[in-house]
Amino acid sequence: MSKVAFKGSTLLNPVPAVLITSKKEKSVNVFTAAWVGTACTKPPIITVSIRPERLSYDFIKSTGEFAVNLPTVKLVKTVDFCGVKSGRDIDKIKKCNLTLEDSNFIDVPLIKECPISLECKVKQIIPLGSHELFIAEVLQVNVEKSLIHSDGKIHFEEAELICYSHGEYFSVGNTPLGKFGYSVKKVKVKIK
């Protein structure tokens, strides 16, 4: 391979594309974020970067609460719409026919059409430039029943989740390429 150099930019790809719900007084808003990531295992912490101009920035900064809802291939158009349009101009939940359902640990509803939802509480906000980094603890996760098999394992590959890469949305393969640790797993040989 031979590489061409460009000035620094956000070329980390692919990244998640998620629908984030927030609530201020009686208003519920949803917006799409791709500048999100897992930050810590114990305690479970994620980061979400938000532009201060966003309505959701105002909502989340005021209440310190939000939910991350993982969308599926079927919801790609909604994901795009909620990333382009502002809750100041339009009720995106209504326009996109999204159904809200109660959460347990926060006063923010989840999106029923998303198979996985994370209830989050902000711990710290760090201004970085165009975006501010919200560091938040995941208090509870909610997983669609049919993705949980009888052995208790959650089958994410059946959820048809999406990702975002350099301005476009993509599906995720439905056959794992490998499992964490598979490269060093010893094959058990049975000697009869």
Next chain:
Amino acid sequence: MSKVAFKGSTLLNPVPAVLITSKKEKSVNVFTAAWVGTACTKPPIITVSIRPERLSYDFIKSTGEFAVNLPTVKLVKTVDFCGVKSGRDIDKIKKCNLTLEDSNFIDVPLIKECPISLECKVKQIIPLGSHELFIAEVLQVNVEKSLIHSDGKIHFEEAELICYSHGEYFSVGNTPLGKFGYSVKKVKVKIK
């Protein structure tokens, strides 16, 4: 959909799975990270969370420099191996037959077999628990020539990048489901 509640955990999926190189004195190390994310557009900033027990934590904390290399489907076994094994016990670059190439802004080599590499400089480190969050500016990006078409656009979908979801590695679809903004794009009608 009907959801089952679990205690908070790192269920944000899919996330990137990247090979991170770092260098201390004359030693170069590589490790796999999935707890990474884009944090800011201007300036371009990413986050990488690292466990303090990691050799790469020591390297990156000492020098404040690292490179993020985006691996492909062909490198999945290497990605897994570099996430499981420690540079304290084995020279992972050598063992995985990775080729190092020079970077421009940092004193850390890039991985030639990865089509995209980001040269990063740490700005801030935030301890969170099991992991510490490294907030770093992307000083330069390096992109495999053949991915850049004659119109200047970088075709990430041709790179065969991978992602990580709930303990397994997955490919990314090679046909975009949509382009950012497509949900509100007006169709131009030509009147003859």
